[in-house]
Amino acid sequence: MKSNSTIIISCVLFVAYLSHPGNFQAVLFALPCAYAQVTPGLIGSPEAHENSPFSASDKETKEGNTAETQLSRLAEHYRDQGLYALAEQTVKRLLQIREEKLGPDDPEISVHLNNLAWLYEAQGKYHEAETVYLRSLGIASRHYGNQHPEVALRLTNLAGVFREQAKYRLAEKLYLKSLSIWQNAFGPNHPDVAIGLNNLAGLYMTVSRYDDAEPLLQRSLEISEKFLGIDHPHIVTTVSNLAWIYGQKGEYEKAEALYLRVLRIRENRLKPSHPDIAAVLTNLADVYRAQERYMKAEALYLRSLAIREKYLGSDHPHVTMNLLSLAENYRAQEDYEKAVSLYERAISILENSLGPNHPDSLATKSLYATLLQEWKGHRPGDGLSLSPPPPRSGKALDP
16 A cells, blocks of 8 residues: 655765876765665665776886785775775775885875775775774875865765764764865866765755755766766766756656666676665665555665675675565565564664764664554554655754
8 A cells, every 4th residue: 555654764865076087986876875864755775986987096006016016906896796894904004114115294194095985985994994094184284285176075075974973963074075175276177076066965965955956966077078078987977966966856657767877887887786776776666655656666675785785795784774664665565574573674774873972873773663663553654754754854964
């Protein structure tokens, strides 16, 4: 039976790509979402970073085919396969070698620290990521000055970690600062400016400021398509974010078309079991669920869940998005036993990874309690709201 109230575990994506040499990864790749932000609309799942070229630093390149260069290539390979723990080990070894050779404050060390911090973030190790990003930012600021694009890159990555920890005001401040640096350095129509616009829009989506986010995304996509083309892999996150907003507005056909566009781009360059495919599958499944196409949605949710568990492990916080989405798909069909079981698993993961008092943990437990009431009372979903006031939706940015 259809439910008049849709539970949304809202997550937004923004990937950033820069052309700066020596950067294994560019700006904010995946936004681990606000897992329990409950707003009407669609669930937007986080994506793993897109695979920008993992190049050796300038110094490594000049030194030729050294052990360090081989380690850089190996780390890139592991990252592209979604094997983040192995990539982390490789980057740590590379960082150790380069620090011994160059010293701890060489600008190249900032690049390797940035790469390591991103790998921590991809694995949900947010405290470690913040610490390492701060060190990378400090080195870059001392070497390049506070208004250099390389500093903007580090600011954006650090902002992403703040966003993941619900420090929205700090995240907004850093996103605005990095966007200003790119605009001053490159002008208003540069691809890096498109990145900054998309990242800021992603933050606004997280706090339900959709009217602020949409024009930023439209402008970002306009710039990116002009420079990269309409099917370039680096535009998929902006397209996904626009699709998510259409879903919030109930414009499901527009959302479906954009997510299918993203899926086509992804599948043309990645293997079917890549983590980036999982995010697209989840988003598309959300659209089908909103249209009451439950069987189609279930198949995509299960495929996405299998991919994430394979690459991230069964207890990674990103897995909870799939669990909760699948649970809501069962709830919409009044299959409460399956829905409750999935909620219980999600709560366990969130409490162990984020803590029992994290806003995502608290909101998910609140939804779970309401689901139990519905099941116990044998009440159908119609007319029963499972959406208590969300801890984040619609409020001002937190300090």
